[in-house]
Amino acid sequence: MKRSAYCQDDDVFTLLKEVRGCRLCADKLPVEPRPVLQFHPAAKVLIAGQAPGRKVHETGIPFDDASGDRLRSWLGMSRDVFYDEQQVAILPMGFCYPGTGKSGDLPPRPECAPTWREALLSKLENIQLTLVIGQYAQAYHFADNKASLTEKVLAWHELWPHVVPLPHPSPRNNRWLKNNPWFEQTLLPDLRQRVAEVLSESH
Ligand code: SF4
Known part of the structure; x- marks a missing residue:
């Protein structure tokens, strides 16, 4: 029997309430858990990211930082x-700020994706374009994990036009962007066009 839209909305509401109340790895986090995600079953673009930084943890708004400014300009x-x-769902691999180490933010907490990701992804039935940002999201979303991040991004045509691997837009990646000018010259113009197409489609 087909479930009504009402039941599905109810399921999503319950799931999001559980995610937002999660404290599974509270004892491993440097601050109180504050899951940061953006989610609606109607979303057309999925941004699969890494984990919130401290600024995003404080505001609770995903990509409300220098990385987000660069990502929006890329798109x-x-x-x-x-x-x-x-329009846009934002699901990092870890929903809470994981803390900072010697060379930048720590990796997303490994408990998060196995606990929540499949259930949330299964509710996104309208996604036309998935942007897979950084090595942790790419390790989850791509089958080939022998390739480096650069190799994966270089092979961006492989899953085009539905899935696109991207480097993290963090200012920490300025050197990568400088060393890989093809990214801005060839991938980004096509990506902007694809984003505009997806957002203009009605589904
Ligand atoms: S990082 Fe994920 S698993 Fe850990 S407390 Fe936050 S929502 Fe829960």
Whole structure:
């Protein structure tokens, strides 16, 4: 028997409430858990990211930082569209700020994706484009994990136009961007066009 839209909305509401109340790895986090994600079953673009940094932890707004500014410019997306949950879903591999180590933010907590990711992804039935950002999201979303991040991004045509691997837009990756000018010259123009197409489609 087909479930009604009402039941599905109810399921999503319950799931999101559970995610937002999660304390599974509270004893491993440097601060109180604050899951940061953006989610609506109608979303057309999925941004699979890494984990919130400290600034995002404080505001509770995903990518409300220098990384987000660069990501929006890569995508040719205004803040209004980026933060429209019915257009864009944002699911990092770890929903809470994991803390900072000697060379930047620590990896996303490993408990998070196995606990929540499959259930959330199964509710996103309208995704036309998935942006897989950084090595942790790529390790989860791609079958071939022998390839380096650069090799994966270089092979961006393989899953085009539905899935696109991207480096993390963090200012820490400025050197990568400088060493790989093809990324801005060839991938980004096509990506901006694809994003505009997806957002203009009605489903
Ligand atoms: S990082 Fe994920 S698993 Fe850990 S407390 Fe936050 S939501 Fe729960």
